[in-house]
Amino acid sequence: MGVASGAAIFFWTWDGFMRMAIMAGEVKEPRRTIPVAIIGGVTIAAIMFIGAAAVTLGVLGADEVGAQDTPLLAAALKAIGPWGKWVILAGAIVAALAEILGDMLSASRVVLPMAEAHELPSWLGKIHQRSRTPRRAVIGLGLLSASAALIFDLRPLIEVGGSFMLVWYFITHYAALNLPIRKRHYPAIFSWYGIVGCIGLTIAMPHAAVLAAVGTLTILTLARLALHRLHPQRRSA
Template sequence: MSKDPTPSQVVAGQQSGKPESRTSLARTLGRSTATLMTASMIIGTGIFGALGSATAKAGSGILISMTLGGLIALATGISAAQLGVNYPKEGGAFTWSREFNHKTVGFIAGCAYLGKGIFSLSVISLAFASYSVQIIPGLPIQLFAGAVILAVMVLNFFHVQLTTKVLITLMALNVSLLGLFVAFSTPAISPSHFSNPLGDNGLFGVLAGAAIFFWTWDGFMRTAIMAGEIKNPRRTIPIAIIGGIGVAAVVFLAVAATTLGVLGPESMGRDDVPLFRAATQAVGTWGGLVILAAAWTASLSELVGDLLTASRVAYTMGEANELPGWLGSIHPKFRIPRNAVLTLGLIVLVLALSFDLRKLLAVASIFTLTWYIITHFSALQLRKEQRLTTPLFSWLGLIGCLLLVASLPTWATLSGIVVLATLAGFRLLWFRYGVRKFAGRVGHGGRMPKEA
């Protein structure tokens, strides 16, 4: 009896000119779409939610903090691009580590990304609801957050082309609204607020601010994570990552500089909604409404993008039998990992209805940085003929990520290490005592999966 090809085999077939299987993800995203999608996934709620707390650490050095974080993101993006063009499959650092036979490291990378995705989705949905309360007083925050998550789940059930069109549309609206804020607030800028470029806390403050703001840059790797859905990945992925980071950097620095110029570092660092405060002070009530609308669209865009890519990592881990096998199935019509979307969406829904997770953003940053560190580690394993550029970028990115980890609160770092170490321990038990085989039978309808 013939066996259906796995998604990995289908990807290999696509590289050799064989037709796609209906059990694989479809390659539908070209260069322009992928670049705009990358930018839309970066320009999210971080600029609204993290700018105040990052400025509290960096002071007037916040612009240098953001630039430093952007350079580390760019170095990480270059590492991801090199890996993505050589191994154009779903899963990102999880898949790349396994290509070099570092399966436990890959498992840790996958768990780190899923942990980051779950926490971030919960927090963003609550932030989305909190912004909405500013317009609709009395709105039940957690129930509304749950309704938003359900809507995002439904959107992710359909073709990836529809999802990316929604993302790009939301980004265009968000950037337009932020452009209005910058244009109309510029006359209220005070040059004296830029007189101390490093801030009162010096280099250590700049590093701490970069670490807090860094999760805002998250999104640039998602084109590489979704490599199995990219047309001509060798050309498209590098262009999309570098172009997406460039677009986001222009938006971030323009918005942050305007906010700093209007409020000053002290007022900006004390406020959880500095953009709203700056717009209201510089323009008036309608300026605040513009920022609320921008925050609303950014939250929705980030929710859609986070679930889109987190589900692809869960799908790949399920297909590799590192998670229950039914997560690795593809819907035959829409060609998306619907089981992974549904499972992650329900977990996020429960968390959003039960907890206030905003204090756990530092833990989400640890998960994100762990994912990036493993990406650099994998990129350094590439052979010379596989590289697109010098390994110096990977070394610089790795060192930068480690510096940011050291700049985060100790409790957050220890929490992330304990969680990932515990999951790695469970993985060893999973393999040693046959639990994995039982889960494999359940996930594959009684058929034994191949050894990972």
């Protein structure tokens, strides 16, 4: 259960491979490109994760890894010396910047259709004429994310964020089951496998985080229903 709980909490670290699917509307030859990108992305990430874990365990040992908040940094200091710390820090900074840019890119493409469907303020869905990108959505998300990171300690929300992602993936797999057979890339068994996996990881997730995510989603759903009742034109749009 410890391994399952860890996999559930850090499930969000695998979110990168879904960006290509989110960007499908801007991809040339999506039927060929998206499967290669997703499978390749998952494979590369698995090799990197397993490799880093194996090296860290080999240098420090399991007991010392468990006692560390920053095991990669400790392993670098022990194996390489003082300058190994700067190698790890430089890699962490580059990884953080790449993650920020990737998340901003994909999240803005989620905001865009939601704004076009009047689920979010319509001004967020405006496309810049020269760059042909949803600039307002990118700027809005950037300001919101930067403000939250500067004001709050977001680490306690990792588990809640992971719960949200499991809900998102569950809905995605369920939606894939409703696709016509001619539009599917793979058999329905993959979607069922994903649904079972999401349920299993949700069970392994700390219950407080799951309850917080469910409560937040319930409040937002009720607010959305109330908004549609007050403004019926949004629903028709």
